Amino acid sequence: MGRRRGDLRLRACAHGPSHAFAVGTPELVDAACKAAEDAFWGFGYSTRAARADFLDAIADEIEARAAAITGIGTQETGLPEVRLNGERGRTTGQxxxxxxxxxxxxHLDRRHDAALPDRQPLPRPDLKMVQRPIGPVAVFGASNFPLAFSTAGGDTALALAAGCPVVVKGHSAHPGTGEIVAEAIHAAIAKCGMPKGVFSLIQGGNREVxxxxVQHPLIKAVGFTGSLGGGRALFDLCARRPxxxxxxxELGSVNPMFLLPEAVAVRGAEIGAGWAASLTMGAGQFCTSLSVAVVETGPEGDAFVKAATEGLAATGPQTMLTDxxxxxxxDGKARFDGRNAVRPVLTNDSEGRSAAPxxxxxxxxxxxxxxxxxxxxxxPLGLVIRVAGPEDMETLARGFVGQLTANLHMDAGDTALAQRLMPVLERMAGRVLVNGFPTGVEVCDSMVHGGPYPASTNFGATSVGTLSxxxxxxxxxxxxxxxxxxxGDLT
Known part of the structure; x- marks a missing residue:
């Protein structure tokens, strides 16, 4: 297996020694996919109880490696220990x-239509239906969540729960974290007597990996969290397969926030300060980060912008996950600089791996x-869009593409306008919020983390919550x- 040197001596608060990691190759992908297919004939038809015990064992093994995961995770990503510890808890919680x-x-959605042998003009046969696993799946680790959306994260957890073996392509931003989590999964495989091919981690490598x-004939579905460009390229490859x-x-979202007049008049400055805190949390490296705020022109809107500006200005540069x-x-900031009819309210230059708001x-x-x-x-880059009034706001709302979230800040006097906006917002996004900031996604039965394209490639699915x-x-x-x-699930 090939080796490479990973230099983890990073600027700002990301620092540590160098480590060596395996490099993925197409040959390793082929071996992992064949092992996953062999494993499916047993794992895909195992009992729910056996798979549930396996999932619990993975969670136990991850917690047993908590210190090691946090240690190398901070070196690789620059994320603080408290964030990684919380994300580890979310991962085991999933x-x-x-x-x-x-x-x-x-998850089974069991249905039964009993036979009607005496029905006229034709009898009805006995019909039963249940959900069944599809086979081996590929999961691409995310850069911004080294635990919750990576090696043992959401897609891996739900695939194993469904009875599908998993081949993970680890993200090169945190290979050490991925390897320790993979060791935890393999320890659980041994403990529970699962077939070894039920899980494989293929590290980094180039685009060929x-x-x-995604083009391996034994892979039956792909889960991905990343950029629009990279995701669309993989989507097209999946579609072009024989x-x-x-x-x-999940490809990206600006998650627009609509500030309705009554709310802005009463607490516009408070909302502005809250937005600044949300926009800069984790250096803005969340898919649910609120990048766009829509507010009417006038002194109340000005107060909101002033408070947001002050909050952002008080935030210093933060270390980003990768160079x-x-x-x-x-490059994204450069798109805004010098653009006609776009006014800079607060601008900062960012150096090296740091980001300033x-x-x-x-x-x-x-x-x-x-x-x-x-x-x-x-x-941590925000855009304020000023509108002339309710009609202008509704017209603007109709112009947004698909989003993960759409957000309203409103008071009781804004209800009529909010009712007008709701059909637009629910058609736009997978999750609609009122008087809150969506950074962070609750892992539960009701959560939807997905939306119309380009937020995600399948608007009928979610990447978080049991529906996933x-x-x-x-x-x-x-x-x-x-x-x-x-x-067995039908008998």
Whole structure:
């Protein structure tokens, strides 16, 4: 297996020794996919109880390696210990949530239409339906969540819960973290007597590795969290396969926030300060970060912008996850600088791997005419769009592309306008919030983390919450089968 040197002596608060990690190759991808297919014939037909115990064992093994995970995670990413510890808890929480979910059989959607032999003009056969696993799946680790959306994160947890072996392509931003988590999964495999091919981690490598994974004929679906450009390229590869497969990609979102007049008049400055805190949390490296605020012109809107500006100005530079993300942030800022009808409110230059906050302002007509202003800038950059009134706000709302979240700040006197906006917002986004900031996603039954394109490639799916298990299941109908031939979940 090839080796490479990973230099982890990073600027700002990311620092540590150098480590060596394996490099993925198409040959390793082929071996992992074949092992996953072999494992599926046992794992895909295992009991829910056995898979639930396996998920709980993975969570236990991850917690047993907590100190090692946090130690190398801070070196690789620059994230503080408290963030990594919280994310580890979320990761193990997801595993335990899915363990409970499948023990209860809530994912099966079992249906039965009993035979009607005497029905006229034709009898009805006995029909039963249940959700079944689809086979081996590929998961691409995310750069901004080294635990919760990576090696043992959401897609891996739900795939294993469904009965699907997983091949993970680790993200090169945190290979050491990924390897320790992979060791935890393999310890759980040994403890629970699962087939070894039920999980594989392929580290980094060049683009050929990712292409080989999504195009491998034994892979039946792909989960991805990353950039629009990278995700769209993989989506197209999945579609061009001799056997096209579903690609569940989360690709980016600006998560617009609409500030309604009554709320702005009463607490515009408070909302502005809250927005600044949300926009800069984690250097703005969250897919639910609120990048766009829509507010009416006038003194109340001015107070909101002033408070947001003061909050951003008080925030110093923060370390970004990778040099590549830091460069992309600078390139995104450059799109706003010098643009006609876009006014800089607060601008800062960012050096090296650090990111300093920036704020710009424009009007609704300019935003609707310049599609580049609506593209995600991953980092602490905000755009205020000023509108003339409710009609202008509604017209602007209709001009947004698909989003992960849409957000309203309102008081009781804003209800009529909010009711007008709601059909637009729910068509725009997978999650609609009132009087809150969406940074952070609750892992629970009701959560939807997805939305119309380009927020995600499949608007009927979610990457967070128990509904996400449907990504890697498909319905199978059984007609007039004796009980001896039915899946155990139907008998």
């Amino acid at each position: 595993l335990r949530l899915f363990a409970t979910h499948i023990r209860n059989g809530d 990712g292409q080989a994974l 056997e096209p497969i579903p690609f569940f990609g 590549g993300i830091a460069k992309a942030y600078k 920036n704020l710009y302002e424009t009007d609704a007509a300019t935003f609707l005419q310049d599609h580049a202003l609506g593209e995600e800038v991953f980092g 298990i449907r990504r890697f299941l498909r319905p199978v109908c059984y007609q007039n089968l004796p009980d001896a031939l039915l899946p």
